[in-house]
Amino acid sequence: MHGIEETIARGMCIGCGACSAATSGAVRVTLNTNRLYTASLGDATSDQIRAASRVCPFSDDAVDEDALGAPHPSVGARTDRRIGTYTRTLVGSVASETERVKSSSGGMTSWMLAKLIDEGLVDAIVHVGRTASAPELFEFTVSRSEREIEERRKSQYYATTFAEVFQTILGEDIRVAVVGIPCFIKAARLLCREDERFATRITMFVGLVCGHLKSQFFAEALAWQAGVAPSELSRVDFRVKNSERSAGDYDFGAWRENDAEPSRQRTRSLIGGMWGHCAFQPEACNFCDDIFAETADIVFGDAWLPEYSADWRGTNVIVSRNEALDAILEAGMSSGEILVEDVGPDKVAHSQAGNFRHRRDGLAVRLADDIAAGKTVPKKRVEPDAHRVDRRRRRLIRQRRRMAALSFTWFAEARSSGDLSRFVAPMRREIAKYDRIAVPPWKTLAGAPAKLFARFARLVSARQAVMRERRD
Ligand SMILES: Cc1cc2nc3c(=O)[nH]c(=O)nc-3n(C[C@H](O)[C@H](O)[C@H](O)COP(=O)(O)OP(=O)(O)OC[C@H]3O[C@@H](n4cnc5c(N)ncnc54)[C@H](O)[C@@H]3O)c2cc1C
Incomplete structure (x- = not known):
C-alpha cells in the first residue's frame, strides 16, 4: 500500500497542498532544498493523516482519475483512454491578435476564465500569478475581475502550492474556478469529495495539459544563463513569443528589479530549456499518467502539430467535458470572438505524442524498475512493464530520470558556490549522453x-x- 507517508518518503509529493487544506493546516507544506513544495506530516493525528492520504494525488488511498471522472458529467459525453471524457475536442485561438500574443498559447484559457466570471458561473478564479515580492516569483492567488485575469496570463512552469489560498476561500461565501495542472486538479477534486465546505466553493475546474512541472530552480537556471543571477532575479517570462520562429521555439525573459526590458534568450538554446531533458522535473511527475487533466471541466494545451505550431502566435488544443462551457464556446464562435474548430480526439491526442511516450510508456518502465528495486510505487492506470518499449527507448527513459535527479544536485551546488558552470558543464555531458541514445x-x-x-x-x-x- 502506497499512502501519503510513502509518497512523502519517496520524494513523490508534488506540494499541491490538498493535504494541508484537508487537515486545516495540521499537515504542513513548505519549500524544500530543491525549491519544490513538499508536505510534512508533523504532529498530525492518525485520522488527519488518513484524510490527507485520501486527497493526495499520488496516494493509493485516493480514487483514481477514471473513478473521479468529469466534475459535471454531460449527457452524450464520450471517453477516450488518452484524453479522458469529452464533449468537444477543439483547436484554435482567440480572434484578437493583441490578446493572443499576450498569452502563452492561443489565449483560450484567459478568455474562458473571463467568461466564467462574466456569465456568473463563478465569482473568482484561483490560479497562478506573479507574487508582489521576491524571492518567490509566482503563487496561487485569487482573481475577481477581467483585469486581474488579464494580468495573470501565461504558463508558469514553477512550483507553487494552493495550501494557503484554499484556507482563505473558506472564509468567504464564494464560488471559484480553480486552474491547475492535472495532479493539482485531481487533488482539488479529491478535496471536494472529502470536505463539503470546499465542494460548495470550488465549483469549476480548469485544467492545463501537462508534460511535467518544474522546480523553482528552472526559472533561476534559465535566468542565470541569460545573465541574471538568482540573487538579482525579480521577474521571468517563460514564454516570450518570437515572430521569427515557430510557436514551440519561444524565448525566455528575465528581469532584474529595475530592468525595463528583459534579458532574453532562445529557451531551447539554454541548458535545461529542452523539455525532453527533464531538468528540474519533480519525482512525482515520473508517476503521473494524466496528461489532459481528465478530472477537469475543460482543459487547455498547445496544439503541438506542424500545421498549427508553424504559427508563432500560438494555438490551443481544448477538451471540454461540460455542456455549460460548450455553450460558452459556441457563443464565442458565433460572435467571432474565438476561432476554433472541432478536430476530434485523435488530433488532440497526437498533439501530445511525445508527452504520451514519456508519461505512459515511460511510466510502465519506471514502475517496473522501482518494483524490481524493492521500492513502493503508487497504483497507476498503466501496468509496470520494462519491456513495453525497446531497449533504446528504455535507456532513454532511464537517462531522462537520471538527468532530472542530477539537475537538482548540480544546480544546488552552482547556487551555493555562485558558479553556474557547476550546473552547466556536467549537464552538458549528460545531454550528450542522452543525444547518443536518442539518435538511433x-x-x-x-x-x-x-x-x-x-x-x-x-x-x-x-x-x-x-x-x-x-x-x-
Ligand atoms: C507546468 C506546466 C506544464 C505544461 N505542459 C504542457 C505540455 O506538455 N503540453 C501542452 O500542450 N501544454 C502544456 N502546458 C499548458 C500550456 O503551457 C498553456 O498553459 C496552455 O496551452 C494554455 O495556454 P493559453 O494561451 O490558453 O493560456 P493563457 O491565456 O496564457 O493563460 C494561462 C492561465 O493559466 C494560469 N496558470 C499558468 N500556470 C499555472 C499553474 N502552474 N498553475 C495554475 N494556473 C496556472 C494563469 O494564471 C492563466 O490564468 C503546461 C502548463 C504548465 C503550467
Whole structure:
C-alpha cells in the first residue's frame, strides 16, 4: 500500500497542498532544498493523516482519475483512454491578435476564465500569478475581475502550492474556478469529495495539459544563463513569443528589479530549456499518467502539430467535458470572438505524442524498475512493464530520470558556490549522453557504407594511377 507517508518518503509529493487544506493546516507544506513544495506530516493525528492520504494525488488511498471522472458529467459525453471524457475536442485561438500574443498559447484559457466570471458561473478564479515580492516569483492567488485575469496570463512552469489560498476561500461565501495542472486538479477534486465546505466553493475546474512541472530552480537556471543571477532575479517570462520562429521555439525573459526590458534568450538554446531533458522535473511527475487533466471541466494545451505550431502566435488544443462551457464556446464562435474548430480526439491526442511516450510508456518502465528495486510505487492506470518499449527507448527513459535527479544536485551546488558552470558543464555531458541514445545508431551509421566505399574507391584509383605511372 502506497499512502501519503510513502509518497512523502519517496520524494513523490508534488506540494499541491490538498493535504494541508484537508487537515486545516495540521499537515504542513513548505519549500524544500530543491525549491519544490513538499508536505510534512508533523504532529498530525492518525485520522488527519488518513484524510490527507485520501486527497493526495499520488496516494493509493485516493480514487483514481477514471473513478473521479468529469466534475459535471454531460449527457452524450464520450471517453477516450488518452484524453479522458469529452464533449468537444477543439483547436484554435482567440480572434484578437493583441490578446493572443499576450498569452502563452492561443489565449483560450484567459478568455474562458473571463467568461466564467462574466456569465456568473463563478465569482473568482484561483490560479497562478506573479507574487508582489521576491524571492518567490509566482503563487496561487485569487482573481475577481477581467483585469486581474488579464494580468495573470501565461504558463508558469514553477512550483507553487494552493495550501494557503484554499484556507482563505473558506472564509468567504464564494464560488471559484480553480486552474491547475492535472495532479493539482485531481487533488482539488479529491478535496471536494472529502470536505463539503470546499465542494460548495470550488465549483469549476480548469485544467492545463501537462508534460511535467518544474522546480523553482528552472526559472533561476534559465535566468542565470541569460545573465541574471538568482540573487538579482525579480521577474521571468517563460514564454516570450518570437515572430521569427515557430510557436514551440519561444524565448525566455528575465528581469532584474529595475530592468525595463528583459534579458532574453532562445529557451531551447539554454541548458535545461529542452523539455525532453527533464531538468528540474519533480519525482512525482515520473508517476503521473494524466496528461489532459481528465478530472477537469475543460482543459487547455498547445496544439503541438506542424500545421498549427508553424504559427508563432500560438494555438490551443481544448477538451471540454461540460455542456455549460460548450455553450460558452459556441457563443464565442458565433460572435467571432474565438476561432476554433472541432478536430476530434485523435488530433488532440497526437498533439501530445511525445508527452504520451514519456508519461505512459515511460511510466510502465519506471514502475517496473522501482518494483524490481524493492521500492513502493503508487497504483497507476498503466501496468509496470520494462519491456513495453525497446531497449533504446528504455535507456532513454532511464537517462531522462537520471538527468532530472542530477539537475537538482548540480544546480544546488552552482547556487551555493555562485558558479553556474557547476550546473552547466556536467549537464552538458549528460545531454550528450542522452543525444547518443536518442539518435538511433542506424541514423548515424546510415552514411557510413557510402563514405567507406568512396574512400575505398579513392584508394583504388590512387593505386591504379601509381601503377600506371610505374608502367609508363
Ligand atoms: C507546468 C506546466 C506544464 C505544461 N505542459 C504542457 C505540455 O506538455 N503540453 C501542452 O500542450 N501544454 C502544456 N502546458 C499548458 C500550456 O503551457 C498553456 O498553459 C496552455 O496551452 C494554455 O495556454 P493559453 O494561451 O490558453 O493560456 P493563457 O491565456 O496564457 O493563460 C494561462 C492561465 O493559466 C494560469 N496558470 C499558468 N500556470 C499555472 C499553474 N502552474 N498553475 C495554475 N494556473 C496556472 C494563469 O494564471 C492563466 O490564468 C503546461 C502548463 C504548465 C503550467
